[in-house]
Amino acid sequence: MSNEAIELSLDELDNVAGGLSLILGDIGGFASSANNSFYQKTLNVAQQTYAGPNGSYTGSLFNFSEVASSAGQNIVIS
DSSP, X not given: OOOOOOOOOHHHHHHHHOXXXXXXXXXXXXXXXXXXXXXXXXXXXXXXXXXXSSOOEEEEEEEEEEEEEEEEEEEEEO
């Protein structure tokens, strides 16, 4: 898994950005807040055992990866 940043195309940005358009009459107040988060963790585990001569060997390698993201938006109109 690569941790390098990538640039999104305009179509990809449209898919992930979302949006909202409202036309309202006479309102007293409007408030909006948005948040997002991204989390990534990678854990590599390796094990090696050798006994010798000409006997026994153990080798293990595990790669665990966890990725999570979230986004939200709150809109209050009064």
